[in-house]
Amino acid sequence: KAGVTQTPRYLIKTRGQQVTLSCSPISGHRSVSWYQQTPGQGLQFLFEYFSETQRNKGNFPGRFSGRQFSNSRSEMNVSTLELGDSALYLCASSTGPTGAEAFFGQGTRLTVV
């Protein structure tokens, strides 16, 4: 079956703009999590959603927001982009809200210039 799909794969944006990233989980998975990966900080947690409810939120500024739709697809939005937002954004899906194996997408590479 299809894996986790993230779109787009690559994005180049200018400082001050906003961006929306999309994640389609594995069919039947209802939990979606987002992570930011940078060379200096490694993988940092952004959000976790289960059945359209945000279950957990990482320590990121309010410019970072997300949501999950009834079909379990998720989007995250970053407003007023800063150079430091340049990163690989990874989405993971799992079957449930606790303890299930996580499967990751290929990521969206965001470059802010």
Added chain:
Amino acid sequence: KQEVTQIPAALSVPEGENLVLNCSFTDSAIYNLQWFRQDPGKGLTSLLLIQSSQREQTSGRLNASLDKSSGRSTLYIAASQPGDSATYLCAVSPTLGSGYSTLTFGKGTMLLVSP
């Protein structure tokens, strides 16, 4: 706050060697531990998942062990091959009572296997 440390940060070995990657975590109240592989610029591929009640899991040339009480896990790779070159990450998930499954990651071990 859970912290995960991976040692070494980088490892270079000749093809055919058996090797061990280490992962330690500060809070033993975990539900499971997962090992991932990441190729440059790519997403994470799940290698092994060990539930907190288990001691080890095996998949092909990979064997992962878990000692929850001491906060340690090891990933053993037998007969390494150049195709094993990648960054290996371990991550732990919190106990069921937390209500979520947010993973806490180590910074990874970058492995290079030379022909």
